[in-house]
Amino acid sequence: MGLMIRIFGFCLLFNSVQVAAIDDIAYLPADTLYKAGITTPTEALGATVGEWHVRHDQIVNYMQVLASQSDRISLVETGRTHENRPLYLLAFSSPENQKNLASIQAKHIENLGQSVDKDDPLVIWMGYSVHGDEPSGSNAALLIAYYLAAGESEIIEQLLNNNVILLDPSLNPDGLSRFAQWANMHKSKNLVSDPNHREHKQAWPSGRTNHYWFDLNRDWLLLTHPESRARINQFHQWRPHILTDFHEMGTNSTYFFQPGISSRKNPWTPLKNVELTAALGDFHAAALDKTRQLYFTDESYDDFYYGKGSTYPDAHGSIGILFEQASSRGHLQDSDHGVLSFTDTIQNQVTTSLSTFAGALANKQAFLDYQVNFANKTNDLVKDDDLAGYILNEKVDQTRFLKMLDILAAHKIQYWPLSKDVKVNGQTFDRTHSMFVPLDQPQYRLIKSLFSTRQSFEDNTFYDVSNWNLPLAFNIQYQAVDREPKLNKNLVKSPKTGNPKLLRDAYAYAFSWQDYQAPKLLQRLIANEVKVKLAGDAFFAQTAQGEVSFSAGAVVVPIALDQPENLLDIIGQQNNGLDLPIHSVTSGLTQQGIDFGSRKMVNIALPKVLLIGGRGTSQYELGEVWHYLDQHVDMPVSVTDLDQLGALSFDSYTHMIWVEGSYKGVPDKTVKKLEYWLRSGGVLIGQKSAASWFSDKKWLNADFKSNKEIKLAFETTGLTYKDQDALKAKQRIAGAVFETLLDINHPLSFGFTSTTLPMFRNSALVMRQPDKPFVTVARYAKSPLMAGYTAEELQKQIAGSAAIVSHNFGKGKVIGFATNVNFRGVWYGTSRLMSNAIFMAGFINAPD
């Protein structure tokens, strides 16, 4: 054996030439030789790595070149981003393994959680730069790809012969491209390290986020975006043992690697996960010692929220690892630790990528065993759990229900229809509109976290949300049960039923406002010049299918209006893909409720909506509104910057939407102009601090509690210096779910069927309930906390306060939300409030 290795070693030296440019080699281990005929990063870029910020298209080109030259690589395009950039995943393994990679992969998935053989491959997933303005990772990925494609050394042999390395070089291509453009366009020939230089201070929106300004490192669980969908699909096809997640943090920081604070790990993650993370940590520490870098560990950053790259794997018997490098942002920046260059930051990410490989090989058996033990322990947890699973039910809005089930399916969570109706705690779950999610399945831990209503925790400090209960976000009824109901495992899982055929000589066409996609169909119709009325009240219509009941908000297309000639074709085309049941009404006289010619049937014109963004506003919240209206309502909306408002004519806009932001500096002249627009008939919609600013301006008739007032509710006598952080953690709401009581008769509630509505909250802002009647659309319940952490002092402040206030202002309407109703694009339960604020505002008639 020794001889063979020697001979092999000799051949290896003979066949290899050190061809890489000095700069590429300088980043990589000195003892490695490189195969000739494989393009180096420097050759591909026409510049050295770190000289310029790499663009995603350059990464794509380089990965294609490597894959064509090296027999160690399989490359797949896993999906496309919103901006149509390809998402790549590369699988590195020996040429021998590449020949039957599919069967290696299949065997790994088949044997998942069963006994392991010491020769089984370790699957290591290397993921870089999910935040686009944290680019050292993606730039380092070029070098790691070259190293694995061309490198010749004992450790590379060992890595590739017996394992599979997956490389995800650029998790957020749209954000990375936005940032690379920014950093490169501001680069000087003589690098400028001044932190005030434009290169280091991005415009709004920053490159951290994706196309719709979402944080993709919160989307691993929610899967709102194609980037996450593609990645999770691959994750489940590979189920890696280790997954790395390379980030950057503040310029004056040093380097961080996990483990973080173990009390802040998710309770469903085994402690052994922290131990194995620490075992790898020893290798990172040794490597960074060698290069004399400052670093820290066991502090900061938690592993609680399963929607992050370093945490999602933890719910799957994988070890997710977060790395954070102090950011040079641009090419060179002054820091507390001297001048930090972009190349320094890339070097550290290369160093810890390599120490990940070394640590993984040294602990291979432990990682293989861990995945098996994790599955075994999950089975034990299932046995110990008194619950059998959760029954879900949604009677009216099948789209919303299906969207939630779709997320469960993407996470390989099984669910089944009931074979007969089930009654639990006085609530009937009918078999046609219910699903059962059994706990006895491999995804037990993820299910428990997705259905969690936990309110007390080992550690009350949350880096991110403390709850992500999916049925609450989707406003889906559910109930935990201790016995599995009778299931119909043969039934097709889609509860959608066939739609009525449209009658050519109908009196009118009508559809309900209750389906999640009703706003989209309405928008599409009016955008295509169909004349539409909205029902301000309920009615029973005579239709081709008999009598059909419609709730308030129903959409009506009377032939009596001046309709386009090809009306029926337009309706058919616009409903294509939505498949909402549209009824052919045969008479204007209703059996009950308002008639079709009623004054309460109101014409609706095409809304022209202006979103206020730019510096000083939250790019996340505005992005969430943009995403909702663009993707879920098909509504083209304009976004303007706050500092452009003064120069803008508001005349053509029907609605304005303002989100969390800092508005104190808006000039008086603009304020006056806004007030004039509002008084003349505009609809002004504001979330969180925007609503509070509307109240300051006396547009919104609701008072907000001051920060000072809220803080006074906390007892501080007897606290010592060390209690400071804990107090701060108590005074904030990182993200929790609250119960609100909805005035179901209010136009903003049209389409809702229940008087209670779970709402998400991630701020301590409290809007007092106004004294005036008819202006509070929703208020928080008496003991409002449903799930997640919120200090009792804050719960008391929120109890009974207003969640939505709305009233007239001159000819206009003001709508204030105390919370973000589109949180992370997954709050389907409350996002409907935003389309109601647009389409149903005309019905609001409450004097201020």
Ligand SMILES: [Zn+2]
């Ligand atoms: Zn980051």
